[in-house]
Amino acid sequence: MRLNEITFTDAKPVEGYGPGFFRVGGEVVHGPMIIGPEGPQSWGGYSDADALLVLAGTVDVLFVGTGAEIAHLPSDLRAALEEAGLGVEVMASPAACRTYNVLLSEGRRIALALIPV
Structure with a gap:
């Protein structure tokens, strides 16, 4: 069996x-x-659903x-996504950064939206 490395994105890991x-x-x-396939960008937070919805399909x-603690997403945002x-x-954001970095290293098709700690 031949295995080929596939890269889905040019996204970089969270370094800190x-x-x-x-x-x-x-x-x-x-x-x-x-952080999506196009790399990092600022986000307007929970009220900026459009910036997250463009990730659909990619x-x-x-x-x-x-943030520092896990919290529920606003129900309208979760429903739209x-x-x-x-x-x-x-x-929580620290756990999300770690999980994102691991799955990114595996070449998974993932994105990350973060509220600071």
Whole structure:
């Protein structure tokens, strides 16, 4: 059997985080952010559903980091994401960063939306 390495994205792993920021690909992003197939970008938070909905069809799972503690997503946001066909996994931001990094290293089709700690 021959195995070929497949790369689905040019996204970079999360290298670090702290109060109000994340470091991705050597760059610091302040405030909420998204990392999708196109790389990191600022995000408007839970009220910015459109920035997440554009990921439908390009990723299989969206990890949502809710800050220092796990919290529920607003029900209208969760419903819109699920209706668009996005698998959504909610966890605290540190856990979301770790999970994203592991699955990214496996070449999975994933994205990450984060609220800072």
